[in-house]
Amino acid sequence: MGKFLLLAFRNVFRNRRRTVMTLMMVGGGVAGLLLVGGFFARMFWGLRESTINDGLGHLQIFTAEHFNREEKHVLDTGIDNWRQVAASISTGGHVRGVAPRIEFNGMLSNGVKSGVFMGSAVDPAAEQTLGFTARLASGRDLDSKPGGEIEALVGAGVARSMNVKPGDGLTILAVTSDGALNGIDVQVVGVVNTGFKEMDDRYLRITLPSAQRLLQSDRVTNLVVGLDNTDNTDLVAAQLAPRLQGLPQQLVLKKWIDLAAYYKQVRSLFSTIFVFLGIIVFFMVLMSSVNTLLMAMFERTREIGTMLAMGTPRSWIMALFVLEATLLGVLGAVAGVVAGNLLGVILNHAGIHLPPPPGTTSPMNFRVMHVPSLMIGSSILVIVSLALASILPAIRASRLQIAEALAHV
């Protein structure tokens, strides 16, 4: 077997120019996949972390009713004893903090013009503990211990529409938990740019006590749990689930991935694009390698005839060609992994910025991640492609008529 492998290895380098060309093609395919896949992976990672750190958190706790029925009034399906639950959750391992939230909506007005908003109420101190800082375009974040005025953050679209800036006042109106209409005056302390225009056009954030006063309720919509590392999500979810049992309200724990619809859509779209690219590379390597390997087979016709004449089983000849192609694939994959990673490092240091993706307003940094699973997957792809490409030449070689092959010039 060792000598057979040696023969295959030496045959790979018999025609060096052709081998180098094939290695460049295979390696280029692998490097291309690594760069595209690495860019996508970095994008997924960035989107995941920004989705979590923009306020989604790693885990969220809701009442079971929240998913089972529509609310008749705001906070109808909210959590009652949320302080007790938050205290219990906070003591769990890997938990950095728990932030209560209220999701509500209503109307806002500057006295001249009015519009709708999608509001959230937060505990600024808890949010800061978890690192959930608002992306301020101007002004400052909410103060956890405000003075007399009720503070509010508005989206850039809202500020533009309502013609307000930090320091200006707005009136917000919402339906209370009893179904009555209530209103409060707020002072805009900051303008937020979320990166998503549709969200900026509806964004409003106030403190939790202000919202509870507006909505006339002590409940919260949900509790957001922040962890020390996203990779611990499953572990902590499994640890925390028992603590939610036996409470007066039935509570459910949702992981960030269950709530990140946009992230899942983006990932699904780009994963499909990547698979498509992989298929193109696969067939590109396959088709060009068939031609190269057939040429190699024709050049060695007499040699194959000699080996067959000496009693070499035809299956060995076939195996030899498949082995040579597989070796070529392995070498090409190694070259591609090295080249892809080197190019990735160079591009990461080049500081390339891409235009804002659709629906966002912030430019994107071009960064490539070095993903081991991608390296293994791309390598397997081209190795399998080359092995498949060798089947036709291998079959032809193994079926050569010995006398004709020996007479081949």
Add this chain to the structure above:
Amino acid sequence: MPELVSVEAVTRRFPLDHNVVNALDHVSFHVAQGEFLAIAGPSGSGKSTLLNLIGCIDKPTSGRILIDGVDTSKLNSSRLTALRREKIGFVFQTFNLIPVFTAAENVEFPLLVQGVAAKERRERVAAALESVGLSARANHRPDLLSGGERQRVAVARAIVHRPALVLADEPTANLDTRNATQLIDLMHDLNRTLGLTFIFSTHDQRLLEHTDRIVWLTDGQVVSDTLTSEVIPANIPLEGASHGQVLAARI
């Protein structure tokens, strides 16, 4: 001596355009173990075709060939492969060494195919190379060897697995006189010392001078099968000569 090869009424026809060419026409002869036999004749007389049939790398259109008592026409492809692997060694006109292997690795190849253990392979390769006087060139690749050395490596490769029969197709055709003479002496020595049976096709008079028996083919038919004792005069060109001319020269 017991019979090793029996060629019985063998005919081989090849289709050529819209015609059929009779490369061999009812050829019959027998070869005993230990013979040193030449198949001679002008170009196109069917020498190589006959060697291919005896070497089981082609099949006769009719007739049969027995190797060591085995009717090769009744063997399937894998059995023919096994027969070639175990009983036959080949020496080709153009040496046909594997260019990426060293001389030793080329000689080792038939043993590799036979599944001989590594230690035994090393010993037998060393002995085979020594028998052809190329121990010092064992680790050289074919492109670093002269034509004569390459053909001696090919002979070592043909005998290393101790075959019953060595077939050589025009083995001296690509060699100069000095190398051709050395190769002829080598094959003759191996024939005498190891008792190997050699059948070779040739129209090289230098080789025919050392041959014990010549089967002469013309137009695919055996026109004579002669045990030789006299030496053919060196000034008679065999290529293109008729059987009668050669016989006359011998006398």
